[in-house]
Amino acid sequence: MxxxxxxxxxxxxxxxxxxxxxxxxxxxxxxxxxxxxxxxxxxxxxxxxxxxxxxxxxxxxxxxxxxxxxxxxxxxxxxxxxxxxxxxxxxxxxxxxxxxxxxxxxxxxSQIPLSLVGEGVKDVLSINSLADYARLRTGLQGKRSVAIIGAGLIGCEFANDLRLGGFDVDVYDQLENPMGRLLPPVAAKRLRNRLEAIGVGFHLETRLESICRDGERQIVVDSQARWRPYDLVISAIGxxxxxxxxxxxxxxxxxxxxxxxxxxxxxxxxxxxxxxxxxxxxxxxxxxxxxxxxxxxxxxxCGRPEPVIYPAMPIVLKTPACPTVVSPPPAGRLGHWDIQIAEDGLRALYLDHASGEPTGFVLQDKCTRERVALAAMMPAIRLK
Ligand SMILES: Cc1cc2nc3c(=O)[nH]c(=O)nc-3n(C[C@H](O)[C@H](O)[C@H](O)COP(=O)(O)OP(=O)(O)OC[C@H]3O[C@@H](n4cnc5c(N)ncnc54)[C@H](O)[C@@H]3O)c2cc1C
Missing domain, CATH: 3.50.50.60 (FAD/NAD(P)-binding domain)
Structure with a gap:
């Protein structure tokens, strides 16, 4: 048929x-x-x-x-x-x-909508398609300063890219560290330090409340009523x-x-x-x-049903300031991070409490070369 x-x-x-x-x-x-x-x-x-x-x-x-x-x-x-x-x-x-x-x-x-108030919110860009990227390029023409809301994977990547593109970039997040949900604090702080070293500003543990307008500029206001003006605001909250x-x-x-x-x-x-x-x-x-x-x-x-098997699937961050690969441990598995920092970078293994086996890892700098070998050692994601 x-x-x-x-x-x-x-x-x-x-x-x-x-x-x-x-x-x-x-x-x-x-x-x-x-x-x-x-x-x-x-x-x-x-x-x-x-x-x-x-x-x-x-x-x-x-x-x-x-x-x-x-x-x-x-x-x-x-x-x-x-x-x-x-x-x-x-x-x-x-x-x-x-x-x-x-x-x-x-x-x-689709991008999660921002739960902020203010007349500047409608002008916030998010980039989840080629058409969005075209809007970003148009929006940045003749502009200088950019605020990025969200210090996750996409926020950090855009921060690195736009900084290299010559913009003044600030990143806002409620968490204590960038990539705070995926990286252990030591690795997250290294990422932050490297991005700061190329000029990215971080406003962490900061809860934003509103985005107002002042002529062409968008004013980002936090819960302590601190505010800063930007030419463009990007949302990268997921x-x-x-x-x-x-x-x-x-x-x-x-x-x-x-x-x-x-x-x-x-x-x-x-x-x-x-x-x-x-x-x-x-x-x-x-x-x-x-x-x-x-x-x-x-x-x-095509008539031969085969279930999906997900092996460990490392995520490569496109942050040249701090090359990073993360293979998150399966949710709910108790364990701890075993972290080594050497000349070639950071190597962190998430060791399972029950078995002592590694179930996740983070690599930075030259250690990222080990990602294929390490991924092969990780357990597949168990699906019911
Ligand atoms: C900036 C950015 C960087 C990323 N970097 C990485 C990375 O480094 N590594 C990584 O693993 N992942 C990354 N990702 C995630 C990865 O790109 C996505 O997982 C993947 O592209 C999703 O593909 P998709 O086909 O599921 O969805 P989409 O690409 O969103 O496609 C959805 C399609 O559905 C169509 N559609 C939706 N609703 C309708 C409708 N009602 N009628 C008709 N058509 C409809 C849309 O037009 C579109 O064609 C990144 C994502 C972004 C935004």
Missing amino acids: NYHTLIIGSGLAGITLVRELRKIDKEREITVVTADDGAFYSKPGLSNAFAANKRPEEMVLMTAGRLASDLDIRVMANTVVTEINARQRTIKGSHGVLAYDQLVLAVGA VRPNLALARTATVATGVGIVTDPFLRTSDPHIYALGDCVELDGIFLPYVMPIMKGAMKLATTL
Whole structure:
């Protein structure tokens, strides 16, 4: 039988899945419906593109037309899907109605809205797409000072990149350290010191309350009524899965679209992949889970169900001021960090209290070369 596989979303998840499907099945009908223009680009590249002076159009790896012809698929770009009728197996949107045999939701995640008050809030930028990056470049023209809200992975990467691009950059966070949720304090402080050494300012343990306007400038105000003016404010406080569409199909959702290890949702004909997924209570908005998931999902969609297995998936920070790799220990596993600092950098192993075995690691500077060898020693993420 020639199935019609319909994929909503043309990000890394949607397009990687198409590629994996085509390795197995050259014949099946595949349609990708996407709200954006369908151009394929590397999203991780957005947070180190500014210093390299990359124009948005230079970041496009393949246009929608090229994807369609090379992969022999139909791409419906600039098409927002608003509703899924799971009983009739159709989707509805700005294109009209389309039928499917298998539906894959690869709809990604969106920036968490800021809970701040003030007339400057609406002008805060977040960068989660190529179009956002284009807005950032336009917004920074002729400007000098930037505030970044959030000192997590994306905030630190943009801080490093924009500083290298010649901007005055301040980073705000409520936590005591940058990357405070992923790095042990010693590693986080090294990252902070290196970013400070290139001129990034940190305002940590700082709770922001409002963003006001003074003409062209945005005034960032904290809970102690301290304030500073900036030309531009960026929010990097994290993303949350896009759930609205899945809910129209009454597919189970929690933090994300809930799937089993086969990436199947509570509806047997609907699957999910990428930043929109919650698998076994885990939300992993990173590249590696998409690559691992796409391979298995393609096999499953072709009639040979295979569960996803997530090995340890180290995250590489694009902070040249302090090269850092982190492989977070599984949530809920008790242990402690064993940290060594030598000439070649920092090496930290998270040792499990019960077994004494390493279950996570952090590497900095030249030690980052050990990431592949160390990742191979880490336990796979256990999925029910
Ligand atoms: C700046 C930045 C840097 C990053 N750096 C790293 C890194 O170094 N390492 C790493 O592992 N990860 C990194 N990530 C995360 C990584 O990029 C993401 O995990 C990945 O790109 C998500 O891909 P996706 O396809 O799931 O979602 P997306 O790329 O968000 O794609 C979602 C797609 O769904 C479409 N869509 C949504 N709703 C609808 C609808 N209703 N109708 C039609 N279409 C719809 C959108 O148009 C889009 O095409 C970074 C993310 C950002 C923002």
